[in-house]
Amino acid sequence: MRSLAFIVVVITGALLIYATIDMPDLADPHSPASTHVSPRYIEKTVEETATPNMVTSVLADYRGYDTLGETTVIFTAAMACILLLRRRRK
């Protein structure tokens, strides 16, 4: 059973490594992300959101759902910490 799991892991890892060959190079100016999404944010962020800091406008406005998820993760971590560790004396 363990050898079977090992084989599955190796095959999955090899597939993932093979898939990275098709990925654009790091910091490639012609990659799809750099030619479509990034210029749109860089050009429009001030006129659309009146926020000079692009990171903030992408984090909180264009990608608001993502940040909501992150906040919920932190909230869940705190709640789990309280529920698992806190011992209230009777």
Added chain:
Amino acid sequence: MIAQFEDVIIQTLCRLLIPFMQVFALYVIAHGHHSPGGGFQGGCILGASFILLCIAYDTREAKRRMSEKLNEIFCSLGVIIFGGIGVVCLILGANYLDYSILHKLLGVNIPVARSLGILGIEIGVGFTVMAAMISIFLNLASKGEHEEALILK
């Protein structure tokens, strides 16, 4: 129950430092539009100021300033603010978390409304991160028994 750790230098320094840390944290949250920063970073600094209070004094001193119940309320309040702004957008007739519709409520033009929407959710994120930092530190450092903290041995 632990005896208060008497070290005049540390306690005086922390008493001087903590207000400045908290003001700086509020600056980082509010100034996230123009400089690096935002809710996560500012909330972390705000939480760190209470952790410093725990370390310099003791757990009870920190809990006197920020009680456990208040801390849990803050933790939930942050997520409620964030989700609530989204729901307000939904009620006004736009998509969830589409702040541009808030211009009807705030009486400003659309880009400024989106900017203010960002500020609102940053404040919510700051609340949650601050409360999470404090509760994680308190519970991990004292094994969940806040009175018998091991911090100051």
